[in-house]
């Protein structure tokens with residue numbers, strides 16, 4: 001099998017409402033670039049990456065000379081051809097490699113007529129459990145719906161998601177408002193969810209002292225883990241006295257950092273992201289290291305449509321030591337670009353696709369519709385807040401959003 005063509009198409013898929021985070025917001029839509037890798041025996045493998053829009057398309061297109069004629073089975077060769085660690089100092093291609101690795105695994109699976117999870121050692125579970133992922137949100141500017149700003153709105157949304165999808169672990173994406181206000185919200189979330197486990201993730205925005213103070217104030221709650229409360233392995237290490245399990249998707253995202261964390265422990269739970277780590281296979285390898293050193297593991301979400309979700313499901317299916325529920329932004333999406341529409345949650349879990357390869361197929365009509373929507377609405381900056389023009393955060397942050405401020409009226413950049 002040889003690669004004969006690659007294509008990249010950027011789509012924008014609407015969210016229920018704009019999602020706020022410590023660095024800015026997802027402005028009411030996800031912008032994702034869909035990658036198609038075609039082979040000489042007529043298969044099309046699918047990949048996905050986020051954020052860049054047209055520049056991501058150009059970056060994928062620039063790999064054409066590297067990929068044409070390459071055998072998709074030769075995945076380790078691909079790693080060194082695209083992302084040799086020395087060359088990566090000059091051209092950071094980890095996320096591009098991830099999208100191409102997804103497509104190659106999809107091609108191998110289609111060719112051998114097995115699913116990606118069967119290729120990667122075989123499923124130890126057929127469904128992957130998810131936590132609810134709760135964000136502070138602006139109202140959708142058109143409908144006026146979806147705002148989450150107050151503790152009561154947060155609690156209502158958590159109850160709604162629990163009822164709709166069966167979640168029993170709830171994660172609050174924080175780092176938006178001042179820590180005392182978010183503490184009030186987190187405690188209200190605990191009251192609203194009947195003793196379910198909770199996660200708090202302010203994306204490293206608190207100082208060590210703020211993180212210690214916040215951590216002490218939640219010790220009486222059922223905390224699943226405390227995710228990236230402060231920045232850096234050395235910052236996180238200073239929180240170990242709290243006795244709360246510490247998790248990261250920020251400061252252990254490669255094997256060097258994982259080794260450092262094993263030699264001088266800072267975090268307890270490694271959140272494996274199929275994009276940040278450069279593919280599904282590096283995540284499986286990292287999970288093996290975590291198994292050896294008895295570190296916890298979960299599947300991280302960096303924002304996904306169905307193709308990327310499939311990579312997360314296959315990863316979750318093959319890791320025996322997946323001892324925490326996965327995260328997904330997926331339930332915030334209004335639609336998807338795969339045949340059959342959005343995958344569904346049942347009792348907080350999603351079934352691992354069983355078809356050949358990744359087990360998902362592009363819905364060409366949906367893809368065309370959302371490619372058009374992207375051309376209408378364009379990119380948005382992940383690191384800007386539509387409600388605070390010109391704002392950007394510091395680390396540790398001190399420029400918190402004001403929970404009494406007005407809603408932005410536009411979501412265009």
Ligand SMILES: [Mg+2]
Pocket residue numbers: 201203227228248249
């Ligand atoms: Mg996180």
